[in-house]
Amino acid sequence: MNQYKNNETKLSFFENLAIKIIKQGPIPKHIAFIMDGNRRWATNFNLNKSEGHEFGSEKLSKILKWCPKIGIKEVTVYAFSIENFKRSQDEVNAIMKLFIRKLLEKEQELHEKGIKVKVIGNLDMLPNDVQKVVADAMLSTKDNSKLNLNIAFAYSSREEITNSIKTIVEGVENNELILEDLDNVLIDECLYTNQSSPVDLLVRTSGEMRFSDFLLWQVPSTVFYFTTSLWPDFTLWHLLAAVFYYQRNYTQAKALKEHYNQTRPAITNNPRVDKFLANLEEKRCTKLVEMNRLIKS
Amino acid sequence: MESMILKAIWFIIHFIVDLIESLFYYGLEFRENFIYFIKNISIDSLSRSKKNELAYIEARINDLKKLPKHIAVILNINNKKDVDLSKLVNLVSWSMNSNVNFISFYDYKGILKNQLASSFHQLIKDKLTLNNDENLVWGPDYNLKASLNEGVEFPHRNGFIKHLVINIYSSYDSYSLFNKLLTDDELSSKDIKIENVNKKISKLYGNIPEPELALYIGKTTCTAGFLPWHIRLTEFIQISYKLKNLTLDKYIRVLYKYAKCEQRYGK
Numbered sequence: 262m263n264q265y266k267n268n269e270t271k272l273s274f275f276e277n278l279a280i281k282i283i284k285q286g287p288i289p290k291h292i293a294f295i296m297d298g299n300r301r302w303a304t305n306f307n308l309n310k311s312e313g314h315e316f317g318s319e320k321l322s323k324i325l326k327w328c329p330k331i332g333i334k335e336v337t338v339y340a341f342s343i344e345n346f347k348r349s350q351d352e353v354n355a356i357m358k359l360f361i362r363k364l365l366e367k368e369q370e371l372h373e374k375g376i377k378v379k380v381i382g383n384l385d386m387l388p389n390d391v392q393k394v395v396a397d398a399m400l401s402t403k404d405n406s407k408l409n410l411n412i413a414f415a416y417s418s419r420e421e422i423t424n425s426i427k428t429i430v431e432g433v434e435n436n437e438l439i440l441e442d443l444d445n446v447l448i449d450e451c452l453y454t455n456q457s458s459p460v461d462l463l464v465r466t467s468g469e470m471r472f473s474d475f476l477l478w479q480v481p482s483t484v485f486y487f488t489t490s491l492w493p494d495f496t497l498w499h500l501l502a503a504v505f506y507y508q509r510n511y512t513q514a515k516a517l518k519e520h521y522n523q524t525r526p527a528i529t530n531n532p533r534v535d536k537f538l539a540n541l542e543e544k545r546c547t548k549l550v551e552m553n554r555l556i557k558s
Numbered sequence: 559m560e561s562m563i564l565k566a567i568w569f570i571i572h573f574i575v576d577l578i579e580s581l582f583y584y585g586l587e588f589r590e591n592f593i594y595f596i597k598n599i600s601i602d603s604l605s606r607s608k609k610n611e612l613a614y615i616e617a618r619i620n621d622l623k624k625l626p627k628h629i630a631v632i633l634n635i636n637n638k639k640d641v642d643l644s645k646l647v648n649l650v651s652w653s654m655n656s657n658v659n660f661i662s663f664y665d666y667k668g669i670l671k672n673q674l675a676s677s678f679h680q681l682i683k684d685k686l687t688l689n690n691d692e693n694l695v696w697g698p699d700y701n702l703k704a705s706l707n708e709g710v711e712f713p714h715r716n717g718f719i720k721h722l723v724i725n726i727y728s729s730y731d732s733y734s735l736f737n738k739l740l741t742d743d744e745l746s747s748k749d750i751k752i753e754n755v756n757k758k759i760s761k762l763y764g765n766i767p768e769p770e771l772a773l774y775i776g777k778t779t780c781t782a783g784f785l786p787w788h789i790r791l792t793e794f795i796q797i798s799y800k801l802k803n804l805t806l807d808k809y810i811r812v813l814y815k816y817a818k819c820e821q822r823y824g825k
Contacts, residue, residue, distance in 0.1 A: 285568035344824025481783030
């Protein structure tokens, strides 16, 4: 049990050596994690489910310490799906409380480590107190640049795609866009993840081999690594194994990236679209400021 | 100097893993062929009698708790010569016999769709003999009679007990089809919710259900961009390292793996 609460970040000689060796090959710039298995892990140790989530969030902190050492610049994690609202009210409340507590606890650490936090999902579905803390975290860390952390909370990929389509259709209705501007690349540009680099590697713990409505649009060139380990049991060695797997499949990933022409930021030759997208970012920022002040519009 | 040593170690580690993978792969292939030889089942299943194959499959899948209705096949094709179409025809035949209703073939470059589709079509016509209670339908792109919006409706038309719809997709179908959705006149921003978008997208794809199972060929687990909207709950299971080594036992093994997967749907 102690190994899970151990906050020591000093790595052993072998761990450092392994990292140095792995860095000789291609490193995924953006890794996504489906952090599955907290509740099963808690049951295995006769703990209650919220304690499972507590250990799970500590694991995320560790990941954020390992990634910069390996050279990973962006991490996206699936923390809470819209489907998870179906769980018992107690569990949902516990997760919300945990989320608020962690964001507040880790605030200083985020600044020390230069982590830019973005919470992606349908934030309107969250209780007001969560919204305020989320907005605060996003606004205060927006100029950090060492690592990007995207937390998918109240997220589902279909909701994200639908929201993107809605944004585009609104753009046409407001005469910001004309029909000729519309194509599927624009959907990319309006997703919650439109500022992120392409996802290179997706890791799912607890052995399931599906995506559960996570980043479906963003992953045509993503390599998937599935491990049977439960999330709180995920170690640096699992992470290195995932990166190793990525390196072994790098040629395939590269071919797919070229085919799908995923460049960030996407190059549009259309000033109207550029203006529309700039406006979109501004609107989203304003919304965050409102959320932070708990203004209802 | 240190970085040279590290780089060398990196190469050596990857090389060793390459060796182990090859040994493992050849070892497995050898074992498969040996078992086949013993069971006296010809590797070219097209020459096996249809009745035997059907009985074999039905016996093996009898105990399975769940079977997929829609199977996606994610292929890893670099050029025309890589593809052994007879293996794909086998997959069609096996799916038909395991009560699958939809089978979708996908390769992101579109080689199957754009260059080999008519040969594939022809091969199926030539090699696959259908019983009276079986029906094979080509999806909207191929079926000149069914319009793009109709798709195939279920329960089965005309009282066929076994009904299989074949579709072939490429990356165009995954993303570019959405252009049609965006320029749809009927879409107004007030109405846009997941349910209506889902209905419109379903129509664009001929009303195929979501694939419960996606088989992939090759060593890399990736979607290669297969139908992003449809794969939210799809199980991705590797069926074979190489298409040329695809066998019926591998197919059945995947069905067993699929039947063991437990869905919690977020709860």
